[in-house]
Amino acid sequence: MPATHSDSAEFSHAFEIKSGGINLPLLKLLIADVEIISQHLSLKIKQAPDFFRNAPMAIDLHGLDNDNVEIDLAALVRAMRSCGLVPVGVCGGFERQHQAAQAAGLTVLTLARQESPQHAHAQAAKPKTQPEESHGRIVEQPVRSGQRIYAAGGDLVVISQVSAGAEIMADGNIHVYGTLRGRALAGVQGNLGCRIFCLDLQAELVSVGGHYKISENIDDSLRGFPVQIYLQDQSLIIQRI
Numbered sequence: 001m002p003a004t005h006s007d008s009a010e011f012s013h014a015f016e017i018k019s020g021g022i023n024l025p026l027l028k029l030l031i032a033d034v035e036i037i038s039q040h041l042s043l044k045i046k047q048a049p050d051f052f053r054n055a056p057m058a059i060d061l062h063g064l065d066n067d068n069v070e071i072d073l074a075a076l077v078r079a080m081r082s083c084g085l086v087p088v089g090v091c092g093g094f095e096r097q098h099q100a101a102q103a104a105g106l107t108v109l110t111l112a113r114q115e116s117p118q119h120a121h122a123q124a125a126k127p128k129t130q131p132e133e134s135h136g137r138i139v140e141q142p143v144r145s146g147q148r149i150y151a152a153g154g155d156l157v158v159i160s161q162v163s164a165g166a167e168i169m170a171d172g173n174i175h176v177y178g179t180l181r182g183r184a185l186a187g188v189q190g191n192l193g194c195r196i197f198c199l200d201l202q203a204e205l206v207s208v209g210g211h212y213k214i215s216e217n218i219d220d221s222l223r224g225f226p227v228q229i230y231l232q233d234q235s236l237i238i239q240r241i
Contacts, residue, residue, distance in 0.1 A: 025055065156170035170187075
């Protein structure tokens, strides 16, 4: 039975279907041995279980550039789910691998390249960013537990505290003019030159360009002080200022 005008009106109050961009972290495969991948992945997840819990992730097959490589994607999906990850799709690879991915319940994604391939993220198609959307974002209120704030295309400035359980993210730098207790992720599009600044470091996790440290790995001598966080020689440096 065709939908009536009143049915359409009800739909409009129930949901909207809109275009938009969703950035996903990538699990880039360098080998095809799922057993080894699973072992190493499990160890990696144990370093920051709360950060990865229920995190959506795409599987990047570009590192397996031979269409003769056999990869058991169904087994890999099971391994990722057992670690608490949510595999959603694959990017790269060949038609035979795409068919295997779809059989395992994954979608085939395109890869949006940034300045360099290693900094790329899997993305759904999104409209061209308008200039006014590329500036930084200023948040004047405290960021409370459970809140997630993202500054696309620029810096994020928080003129207050960030509570435990909150998450702040930016394509650029992050400035917190208060206590940072939650998670702070700068350079989420892969910009390794970004930094995090805060007046009082109490963070659960800090990350720059995908390189992170969790609370247990942050020296106690840095807690409660103003710091800057940046990458140097692929290592995450936390320095008092």
